Amino acid sequence: MKPWVDNLRKIGFLILSTVGGLILWHLFTAYSNIPSFIFPKPVEVWARLITVLADGSLIYHTLVTLQEVILGLALGLTTAIVTGYFLAKSRLVERVLSPYIVASQSIPIVAIAPLLVIWLGPGILSKILTSALIVFFPVLVNTIVGLRSVPNELYDLMRSLQASHLQRITKLEIPAALPVFLGGLRIGATLAVIGAVVGEFVGADKGLGFLVNVGRGLYDTALVFVAVFTLVLLALGLYGTVVYLENHLLSWQKRNGE
Amino acid sequence: MKGTKKLILILLAVMLVSSCTGVDGGEQTPEELIVIRLPMGYIPNVQYAPFYAGMEEGFFADEGLAIEFDYSYETDGVALVGANEIQFSLVSGEQVPIARAEGLPIVYVLAWYGQYPVAVIAKSEQNLNSPQDMAGKSIGLPGLFGANYVGLRALMGYAGLEEKDLTLESVGFNQVEVLAADTAEVIVGYVANEPVQLAAQGYDLDVLLVSDYLDLVSNGLITNETTLAENPDLVRRMVSATLKSIQFAVENPEQAYQHCFKYVEGLEDANQEVQTQVLESSLALYQTDPYGYSKPQAWENMMEVLLDMGLMKAEINLTEAYTNEFSQ
Numbered sequence: 001m002k003p004w005v006d007n008l009r010k011i012g013f014l015i016l017s018t019v020g021g022l023i024l025w026h027l028f029t030a031y032s033n034i035p036s037f038i039f040p041k042p043v044e045v046w047a048r049l050i051t052v053l054a055d056g057s058l059i060y061h062t063l064v065t066l067q068e069v070i071l072g073l074a075l076g077l078t079t080a081i082v083t084g085y086f087l088a089k090s091r092l093v094e095r096v097l098s099p100y101i102v103a104s105q106s107i108p109i110v111a112i113a114p115l116l117v118i119w120l121g122p123g124i125l126s127k128i129l130t131s132a133l134i135v136f137f138p139v140l141v142n143t144i145v146g147l148r149s150v151p152n153e154l155y156d157l158m159r160s161l162q163a164s165h166l167q168r169i170t171k172l173e174i175p176a177a178l179p180v181f182l183g184g185l186r187i188g189a190t191l192a193v194i195g196a197v198v199g200e201f202v203g204a205d206k207g208l209g210f211l212v213n214v215g216r217g218l219y220d221t222a223l224v225f226v227a228v229f230t231l232v233l234l235a236l237g238l239y240g241t242v243v244y245l246e247n248h249l250l251s252w253q254k255r256n257g258e
Numbered sequence: 259m260k261g262t263k264k265l266i267l268i269l270l271a272v273m274l275v276s277s278c279t280g281v282d283g284g285e286q287t288p289e290e291l292i293v294i295r296l297p298m299g300y301i302p303n304v305q306y307a308p309f310y311a312g313m314e315e316g317f318f319a320d321e322g323l324a325i326e327f328d329y330s331y332e333t334d335g336v337a338l339v340g341a342n343e344i345q346f347s348l349v350s351g352e353q354v355p356i357a358r359a360e361g362l363p364i365v366y367v368l369a370w371y372g373q374y375p376v377a378v379i380a381k382s383e384q385n386l387n388s389p390q391d392m393a394g395k396s397i398g399l400p401g402l403f404g405a406n407y408v409g410l411r412a413l414m415g416y417a418g419l420e421e422k423d424l425t426l427e428s429v430g431f432n433q434v435e436v437l438a439a440d441t442a443e444v445i446v447g448y449v450a451n452e453p454v455q456l457a458a459q460g461y462d463l464d465v466l467l468v469s470d471y472l473d474l475v476s477n478g479l480i481t482n483e484t485t486l487a488e489n490p491d492l493v494r495r496m497v498s499a500t501l502k503s504i505q506f507a508v509e510n511p512e513q514a515y516q517h518c519f520k521y522v523e524g525l526e527d528a529n530q531e532v533q534t535q536v537l538e539s540s541l542a543l544y545q546t547d548p549y550g551y552s553k554p555q556a557w558e559n560m561m562e563v564l565l566d567m568g569l570m571k572a573e574i575n576l577t578e579a580y581t582n583e584f585s586q
Contacts, residue, residue, distance in 0.1 A: 035362075117436075121441050122430075122441070203401060203430030210428070219357050219360040
């Protein structure tokens with residue numbers, strides 16, 4: 001089958017599934033007698049979407065959350081990659097740090113978030129850190145696994161070629177660890193959105209988490225739905241970006257496999 | 259095989275004995291009592307002492323009721339009552355006009371607090387002597403929603419201040435820590451809670467009560483139009499038991515406090531002096547005249563503030579939003 005036909009089929013199925021879902025949602029809300037403040041109809045959510053798009057508030061709050069997510073992701077990634085490198089390379093460092101890292105993962109982020117607001121203030125920094133904290137662990141684990149999956153024979157080869165330390169990192173370790181690392185990034189990218197929203201839930205006056213709180217406070221459930229769907233789109237967009245990066249950066253793997 | 263049979267027989271015997279003796283660890287509610295799930299809007303706290311006392315002293319049981327305390331979000335309680343999933347909830351006053359404007363058929367039937375419980379608080383060096391003194395200061399509040407925000411905006415309106423005249427910081431429910439750490443110069447909180455906690459830590463404070471400047475409808479008990487129409491007797495019994503409970507707590511604060519230990523986990527380890535003060539401050543709030551009565555002017559004022567804030571887009575018929583019929 002030609003690729004464009006395959007793509008067209010995929011898009012067709014996506015549209016069918018979306019329309020089917022909307023019809024089911026409409027039928028459920030129309031015939032179940034559930035009030036709008038509990039479960040709004042699709043048309044009500046659509047109307048609310050148009051309102052917040054027209055007054056610019058949805059774009060504003062989305063950009064705020066996006067900024068927190070991107071900065072949180074950047075911070076979480078950098079810290080996880082650096083820590084992961086040292087943990088992968090040194091058993092001693094791993095033994096010393098692992099208990100702390102594993103223990104830190106058992107602390108719910110919602111319990112930490114209020115403390116971050118107290119320590120760092122109610123501004124953007126506490127949201128960035130919440131996002132970074134939630135991104136950190138999956139990326140860290142995948143960085144370690146990725147680096148440890150490099151076969152010893154390839155290190156021997158690099159040594160025989162008298163490769164420098166930098167060359168070993170850029171020519172061997174990064175390309176070899178990249179597939180596993182990007183797997184961690186896929187998870188991290190979507191988690192970053194959750195982290196930022198948790199931060200906004202605790203204390204914020206802007207962002208999509210704040211918009212959800214406003215919707216709940218005003219019994220405007222349609223607004224809550226608009227904010228939640230925007231968050232889903234944001235997470236899907238980030239996930240898609242990582243998949244695109246994967247396809248782009250790992251194209252050599254496919255070529256070798258052919 | 260023999261061992262397995264033995265084990266099964268023992269288990270069956272244990273189950274049989276358990277079912278006969280009711281060894282299930284649960285407390286049995288007499289069948290005639292109607293269990294009322296009551297969202298309280300906050301965590302277990304001594305400020306709810308009248309309800310705890312009412313349960314222990316039998317005021318609710320006398321009316322054929324048993325309260326199942328629910329500490330979920332206030333807005334969830336309002337939505338559930340609005341959808342007639344539950345019959346009652348304890349909410350702050352501003353929620354009623356906001357919810358009714360969105361089509362939730364809730365009705366306020368009893369004033370739990372006689373005055374709006376929100377205050378702005380600052381360390382005394384900030385010289386917060388009047389609402390006008392908030393100008394130019396950073397104000398920490400849980401968020402731009404709920405009773406704290408409404409109370410602050412009411413004070414700002416009184417002082418002729420707009421949001422651009424001060425810096426609002428959404429700090430979550432961390433007002434005590436934020437003021438102690440000087441992250442905000444002024445905080446907004448409940449008069450029975452944050453000022454008491456801060457004073458106990460040795461801070462010298464200035465406290466401005468919203469109710470000293472504007473009469474706003476305060477926390478109260480809500481039901482819905484369906485319950486009012488189909489089961490007014492249930493409403494009457496619930497209000498009657500609550501009023502007796504409030505009166506008991508006001509007249510017997512020490513006994514009411516003792517009843518809290520059963521319901522507020524960790525109370526025995528908390529600072530007893532602070533907790534007693536929280537109850538004392540709350541007792542002052544309960545005392546409406548007469549108990550449970552909400553003033554029509556307070557409703558008018560509240561609607562005006564909410565319209566001014568943009569939290570309501572149009573006026574509502576306030577006579578449908580509340581009734582003093584059951585509390586008189």
